[in-house]
Amino acid sequence: MHDIRFIRDNPAAFDAGLAKRGLAPLAATLIDQDAAYRALLTDAQNGQARRNEASKAIGAAKAAKDEVTAAALMAEVAELKTRLPTLEAEAETLGAALRDQLAAIPNLPADDVPEGEDEAGNAEVSRWGTPRTFEFTPREHADFAPALGLDFETAAKMSGARFAFLRGQMARLERALGQFMLDNATAAGYTECATPLMVRDDAAFGTTQLPKFREDLFQTTDGRWLISTSEMSLTNAVRDQIIPESDFPIRMTALTPCFRSEAGSAGRDTRGYIRQHQFWKVELVSIVRPEDSDAELERKTRTAESVLEALGLPYRKMLLCSGDMGFAARKTYDLEVWLPGQGAYREISSCSNCGEFQARRMNSRYRPEGSKGTEFVHTLNGSGLAVGRTLVAVLENYQQADGSVIIPDALRPYMGGIDRLTPA
Structure with missing residues (x-):
């Protein structure tokens, strides 16, 4: 199985190894998929952090009898509670698809392996x-x-x-x-x-x-x-x-x-x-x-x-x-x-x-x-x-x-x- 970090850092070397196997370049596609996956993961993590932060702030607003702020925060938490599962599911789907792709790509040949089709x-x-x-x-x-x-x-x-x-x-x-x-x-x-x-x-x-x-x-x-x-x-x-x-x-x-x-x-x-x-x-x-x-x-x-x-x-x-x-x-x-x-x-x-x-x-x-x-x-x-x-x-x-x-x-x-x- 391939390391996506290696592919991000060495896209040309990865594609050269695939070419030696007779395969088309894949580094750019994999890097784009990884970027989309990490962006979704970051959004989900940020959303979870904001939900935790807002939940704590609700108590402080109520203690200060600031009902307007408390209501706004509660609405935000409710919206995040609805949106986060979707973000997490999308991230999991993208991550699984990326892992499946990486698992389906053959190992790269060593430098001293001769190039040939069969x-x-x-x-x-x-x-x-x-x-x-x-x-x-x-x-x-x-x-x-x-x-x-x-x-x-x-x-x-x-x-x-x-x-x-x-x-x-x-x-x-x-x-x-x-x-x-x-x-x-x-x-x-x-x-x-x-x-x-x-x-x-x-x-x-x-x-x-x-x-x-x-x-x-x-x-x-x-x-x-x-x-x-x-x-x-x-x-x-x-x-x-x-x-x-x-x-x-x-x-x-x-x-x-x-x-x-x-x-x-x-x-x-x-x-x-x-x-x-x-x-x-x-x-x-x-x-x-x-x-x-x-x-x-x-x-x-x-x-x-x-x-x-x-x-x-x-x-x-x-x-x-x-x-x-x-x-x-x-x-x-x-x-x-x-x-x-x-x-x-x-x-x-x-x-x-x-x-x-x-x-x-x-x-x-x-x-x-x-x-x-x-x-x-x-x-x-x-x-x-x-x-x-x-x-x-x-x-x-x-x-x-x-x-x-x-x-x-x-x-x-x-x-x-x-x-x-x-x-x-």
Whole structure:
């Protein structure tokens, strides 16, 4: 969420940030709305002060037996009593409209974010690993994984499309991946958490899923929202708090199911396990001081990269351009893993620095040591990793000509002695 004071003081910089996002200038409109709101607020406050002053003067006039003055004052108080609620309601309406507008504007890109309209404008930062040379034509996981226990048909009968039913060795492999990622995160200094899978409106608003991404969420009959990522519950752990500076950095991780309606994704990845309504993910969330957030983004991304390297999965690191970043992000790295069945790199992790954007919505602050005032914290989040997509990457990169899949060495301690998935 944006600070109207920053916009008043830096209108050109604000509009330049919007232009980088491909948006029209808004500073002048917002400043005019803010001026109108503050003028109404001032009128209401002045009216209330005058009402209090006149009410006291009535008693003095009556004590002095000045009935003319008393009557005039009583008429003024009566008129103010009628007019003030209207002024206050108008001010509240204008203030709410301004807040809604500020909440609907995406975060401004950091200075080093490349300008671009879509993924074509993203910049490759680095690559790791060499894609395997196959002695046979590699297949997509949807073509050979059903024989290994990745059952789409059974799930579709009970839940519809974009669900999966994992059996036996395949279920064991997914669980192993999640546990391996969680252990990797805790070794990197993240505190393991077990979070709610449902949150209320204010929590979803705080991490920006509401109101913009309402259609991508599932809602319960009592109005709660199923989490689309545990970023929603982890980040809100510091909601409405003033955090001692000595507590930083706060790093949290969780392995949870995630739920997404995938609104607007019709026709994309309809086959296979890449784009599901329900999936597991290890989330990495950091709460830090503003001056530390850039370095924290690099550290967080490195934590996610280390999973891919330990599993021997080739990947590339991309710096997203302004037009491809998420709504709340000021800077984002995507990690894209090589999928030989598709012959392409596909996103498997997204690590973002949101600056104070989410903190303003959550009212999450800290008090610098030696200071009486408070400042907003910076929040960061990232996937460390998406378990289902990592499962796909392991299946495709380690597939064999006979339809079996070799288990990467790093996962074997989690697999109870299984070193290969074999077709049933």
